[in-house]
Amino acid sequence: MTSYKELGLVNTREMFAKAVAGGYAIPAFNFNTLEQMQAIIQAAVETKSPVIMQVSKGARNYANGTILRYMAQGAVEYAKELGCENPQIVLHLDHGDTFELCKDCIDNGFSSVMIDGSSLPYEENIALTKKVVEYAHKYDVTVEAELGVLAGVEDEVASEVSHYTKPEEVVDFSTRSGCDSLAISIGTSHGAYKFTPEQCTRDPKTGRLVPPPLAFDILHEIEKKLPGFPIVLHGSSSVPQDEVDTINAHGGKLPDAVGIPEEQLREASKSAVCKINIDSDSRLAMTAAIRKHFDEKPGDFDPRQYLKPARESMKKMYIHKIVEVLGSNNKL
Ligand SMILES: [Zn+2]
Numbered sequence: 266m267t268s269y270k271e272l273g274l275v276n277t278r279e280m281f282a283k284a285v286a287g288g289y290a291i292p293a294f295n296f297n298t299l300e301q302m303q304a305i306i307q308a309a310v311e312t313k314s315p316v317i318m319q320v321s322k323g324a325r326n327y328a329n330g331t332i333l334r335y336m337a338q339g340a341v342e343y344a345k346e347l348g349c350e351n352p353q354i355v356l357h358l359d360h361g362d363t364f365e366l367c368k369d370c371i372d373n374g375f376s377s378v379m380i381d382g383s384s385l386p387y388e389e390n391i392a393l394t395k396k397v398v399e400y401a402h403k404y405d406v407t408v409e410a411e412l413g414v415l416a417g418v419e420d421e422v423a424s425e426v427s428h429y430t431k432p433e434e435v436v437d438f439s440t441r442s443g444c445d446s447l448a449i450s451i452g453t454s455h456g457a458y459k460f461t462p463e464q465c466t467r468d469p470k471t472g473r474l475v476p477p478p479l480a481f482d483i484l485h486e487i488e489k490k491l492p493g494f495p496i497v498l499h500g501s502s503s504v505p506q507d508e509v510d511t512i513n514a515h516g517g518k519l520p521d522a523v524g525i526p527e528e529q530l531r532e533a534s535k536s537a538v539c540k541i542n543i544d545s546d547s548r549l550a551m552t553a554a555i556r557k558h559f560d561e562k563p564g565d566f567d568p569r570q571y572l573k574p575a576r577e578s579m580k581k582m583y584i585h586k587i588v589e590v591l592g593s594n595n596k597l
Pocket of ligand 1: 500542
């Protein structure tokens with residue numbers, strides 16, 4: 266058993282309470298590689314932001330769970346080395362699908378876990394979440410649950426259609442499951458293709474897809490029923506069109522990739538939404554930088570030559586999200 270406290274990590278309880286009260290949201294960035302981790306920590310330190318580093322089941326399969334845990338421990342030390350005296354870094358399991366996986370993470374240094382029972386019948390979702398909460402709370406680990414189903418594809422999580430969270434269920438669900446935060450479905454979606462062209466309108470000037478707006482009425486109803494309770498938004502990448510254009514201009518093929526407009530995320534951050542998940546935007550920033558590099562310098566073959574601009578580009582994106590969208594800067 267390794268407690269996250271020994272690694273210098275923190276759980277989400279205090280940072281969520283501050284974020285809800287302060288009208289901002291904590292960035293939750295997924296990571297699989299060293300360069301993503303470095304970029305996340307550099308961005309968080311430079312902006313003085315708390316940060317959630319999250320690991321999906323797919324990331325554990327790709328990079329190995331043990332390595333990722335030591336990388337998170339390294340992230341804390343790296344943040345201190347960069348001059349941050351008191352880093353607030355969470356290591357979070359994204360979309361845990363079984364009690365066993367959550368337990369394994371809790372036993373191995375994670376400070377927060379998500380148990381995603383959203384595809385189960387309501388009562389089974391409560392029962393599974395409660396089981397994880399009872400175990401997690403023994404070790405002061407916080408638990409995110411999910412109610413409602415998001416559309417899109419993210420690692421092994423996939424659903425063709427979304428089902429908005431039903432506001433009438435949130436009080437019963439959170440009370441009986443004991444979860445610390447709740448991921449809801451109000452129209453965000455996983456991946457770089459969040460909406461089909463049929464779900465969107467097209468901007469006549471640019472020809473780009475304009476996605477349907479988030480269901481703020483549902484969010485506000487949930488806020489009224491659960492005052493001050495931490496709400497989480499998954500699938501909240503914006504799929505920046507300049508990155509998509511760079512990818513497509515340098516041999517890529519991402520037609521009609523579309524995300525959530527940043528104005529809407531900015532608005533959500535001011536509400537009880539206190540954790541916003543961003544994964545695809547990091548993938549796009551990295552891929553765009555690497556494609557551009559290879560196109561311009563076809564003779565390069567040292568990974569450092571193309572991973573360095575990729576890391577810089579991700580860092581710039583993370584800083585932009587923290588300062589311009591979530592408002593979590595200067596909160597340490
Ligand atoms: Zn998700």
